[in-house]
Amino acid sequence: MKVLLQHRVDILLFILLFAGMSFALYMALIGAPTEKTMGDIQRIFYFHVPAAITGLTAFALNFVASLMYVFRKNRWWDSLALSSAEIGILFFCMLLITGPIWAKPVWFVWWTWSPRLTSSLVLCLLYAVYLLIRKSFEDPDRKAMVAAVFGIVAFADAPLVWFSIRWWRDIHPSPMLETGNLDPSMRPALYTCMAAFLVLFLYLLRRRFYLEIMRNKIERMIRRTDTIR
Amino acid sequence: MNYLFAAYMAIWILLALFLFSIHSREKKLREEVERLKSILDKSE
Numbered sequence: 001m002k003v004l005l006q007h008r009v010d011i012l013l014f015i016l017l018f019a020g021m022s023f024a025l026y027m028a029l030i031g032a033p034t035e036k037t038m039g040d041i042q043r044i045f046y047f048h049v050p051a052a053i054t055g056l057t058a059f060a061l062n063f064v065a066s067l068m069y070v071f072r073k074n075r076w077w078d079s080l081a082l083s084s085a086e087i088g089i090l091f092f093c094m095l096l097i098t099g100p101i102w103a104k105p106v107w108f109v110w111w112t113w114s115p116r117l118t119s120s121l122v123l124c125l126l127y128a129v130y131l132l133i134r135k136s137f138e139d140p141d142r143k144a145m146v147a148a149v150f151g152i153v154a155f156a157d158a159p160l161v162w163f164s165i166r167w168w169r170d171i172h173p174s175p176m177l178e179t180g181n182l183d184p185s186m187r188p189a190l191y192t193c194m195a196a197f198l199v200l201f202l203y204l205l206r207r208r209f210y211l212e213i214m215r216n217k218i219e220r221m222i223r224r225t226d227t228i229r
Numbered sequence: 230m231n232y233l234f235a236a237y238m239a240i241w242i243l244l245a246l247f248l249f250s251i252h253s254r255e256k257k258l259r260e261e262v263e264r265l266k267s268i269l270d271k272s273e
Contacts, residue, residue, distance in 0.1 A: 029237075044236045051240070090247050094240050101236040200244075207251050214258050221265045225272075 013203045017196075024196035032189035044102040046189050050197035051094040052120075058088030058201065059127065059158055066151035069144060078144035079212035081151055082134065085127050087204050091197075092124040107171060115164035116172040123161055126154040140219065 028046035035042035065081035068074070099117065100110040111117065130150050137143035165172050176182035182190070 025237075040233050043233055047237065047240055090243060094243055097239045097243070098236040101232050101239065105232050204247070204251075211251060211255055211258070214255075214262075218258060218261055218265065221262070221269075225265055225268045 010206070013199070013206065017199050017203045020192075020196035020199045024193040027189040027192045031192075033183070033185050035186075038106055041102060041105050044098050046193045047197075048095060048098045048102060049190065050194045051091045051098065053194065054197045054201045055088050055091030055095060056158055056162065058084045058091060058205075059123065059155060061205075062088060062127070062130075062151050063155035063158075066148035066155075069148040070152070073141075073145075075140070075144065075216055076213075078148065079209060079216060081148060082131075083205055083208040083212055085130050085151065086208055087201065089124060089127050089131070090204070091201075092120065092127075096121060096124060112171055114170045114172055115168045116161065116170050119157055119160040119164050123154070123157045126157060130154060 024046070028043055032043065032046060034040060061084040062081045065077045065084060069077040069081060099120075103112075104110050130147060133150055134143055134147050137146060164170060165174055174181065
């Protein structure tokens with residue numbers, strides 16, 4: 001019964017994801033008006049911003065799950081932390097690739113060491129280190145604890161990413177929704193893409209999380225078979 | 230227009246690679262489950 005319900009949720013999420021991403025693509029590439037100064041290049045914005053927000057959400061989830069693991073010592077939280085870190089890296093890779101592709105024709109450089117760009121790169125690298133740390137421990141409990149502590153410390157960079165364009169002078173555009181710089185005709189496309197990325201995040205998190213739960217079960221089975229042998 | 234195409238392609242390629250990586254890890258785990266099941270069955 002539980003498996004059947006999970007299967008139905010999977011199918012529902014996949015249908016929602018397919019419809020959402022198709023509509024988001026339509027809105028980003030056709031539905032939204034062409035920006036006057038940058039032209040069609042500005043359409044990268046509709047996937048670039050949701051990738052940033054979803055990535056930060058994933059790292060925030062890693063932070064909460066890591067904290068929970070430190071206090072509860074339950075592997076469920078460790079699995080959630082690992083899954084969200086991997087997905088956060090995926091979204092930040094999207095961000096760090098689409099950003100320079102947008103920057104080249106607009107700023108005439110692929111990359112500049114501005115506070116927003118640098119702190120984003122550092123955050124992505126910190127979570128890559130988080131994954132590497134996990135590979136360097138054999139004992140699962142020790143691995144989970146060290147990774148949880150590192151995850152909590154690594155998240156300290158996330159507020160820097162968020163506030164960098166508010167605190168320091170930066171070549172990166174200011175937060176358009178907060179400052180009201182985004183034209184109202186562009187908002188439906190951005191909101192659609194954000195909703196689609198949220199569904200994508202839930203879909204990926206669900207799949208990655210169940211993979212980790214399955215891996216933990218198999219580890220326990222291996223220990224059982226070792227005792228039989 | 231080329232930059233726009235490159236950006237969107239990069240996103241889809243990254244997503245496809247991640248999904249492929251999850252799928253292959255799931256497949257490996259399923260194979261491992263089958264192997265362990267056969268060991269347990271033999272022992273019982």
